[in-house]
Amino acid sequence: MENSYSAPALEKGLDILEVLCQSENGLTQQEIASKLGRNLSEIYRMLNCLVQRNYVANYANTYTITSKLFQLSHFHPPTYRLLTEALPIMEGLSRLVSFPCDLRVYNNGVQTVVAAIQPPNGLGFMTRVGSEIEVAPSASGLVLLAFQDPVIKEIRIKESLPNKPDEDIEVFRNSLKEIKLKGFASIKSKQYAGLHAISFPILDMNGNAIAAMTVPMLARIDGTTQFTQEQVENLLRESVLNLSRKLAIGQIDS
Known part of the structure; x- marks a missing residue:
């Protein structure tokens, strides 16, 4: 049965985390957007939120996953x-x-x-x-x-x-x-x-x-x-x- 409930913002956040977990060297905003098939405006606010919550780190406009998920596990x-x-x-x-x-x-x-x-x-x-x-x-x-x-x-x-x-x-x-x-x-x-x-x-x-x-x-x-x-x-x-x-x-x- 198709799920009638959706959470687009949450799904975008999870998509970003998953694509960063699969990248060894980090990705720019443009690269993340390209891999997810989304435009920059769709992921900009979500990326900032993930950085503020320390799930993602931003080094010279390159985003990488932090160890927070591993620690939480x-x-x-x-x-x-x-x-x-x-x-x-x-x-x-x-x-x-x-x-x-x-x-x-x-x-x-x-x-x-x-x-x-x-x-x-x-x-x-x-x-x-x-x-x-x-x-x-x-x-x-x-x-x-x-x-x-x-x-x-x-x-x-x-x-x-x-x-x-x-x-x-x-x-x-x-x-x-x-x-x-x-x-x-x-x-x-x-x-x-x-x-x-x-x-x-x-x-x-x-x-x-x-x-x-x-x-x-x-x-x-x-x-x-x-x-x-x-x-x-x-x-x-x-x-x-x-x-x-x-x-x-x-x-x-x-």
Whole structure:
């Protein structure tokens, strides 16, 4: 049924925020208007309002998104609680294994990095907080979809693999079954040589993944001793179990 209610001003504001979120270098008023198919007079007042409310910054007539939306997202109680409990555990794990550790959540066909810890030595493959990453074929993407209600899982598969051939979707669906049976994902990167990612789901009371904690292992070639894949898997499992206990939510028994 067609929605009989409309809010043109709100829609213009949201359109501006969305187009700026997709731009890395900022946009001028003319560029924003062009991308939205609107004239300057339609967005001028709305842009000024967004700047005054600190959702958008204006640097030399170039507009960029601020961090306010990201900050507000962390005021949501479940996310705030998750981060509050997860960060100390992630810091301890990263310090112990000397690899980075990050936390990702599913978000409309992609996964968003909501926390990232770098080991004390500052070395390793690390993703930036706020980054949006493809679900397939990453380890974290696999666990975020594998541990879901069947209906939600199918919805997310379609969102994550748009315009993919049925054969590719079926291969991906089968890989999710394997991950679900194993209890976590531990795979070699298909994008970077020498990178191996291990990811465990953080589960809710119904056994559905609300986030994925991931350790990307980057092999050294200088003879420096590193934790083995199996050791990191076990330590990451313990960390996620510890986090689950603190959150009083799902447990991982694998």
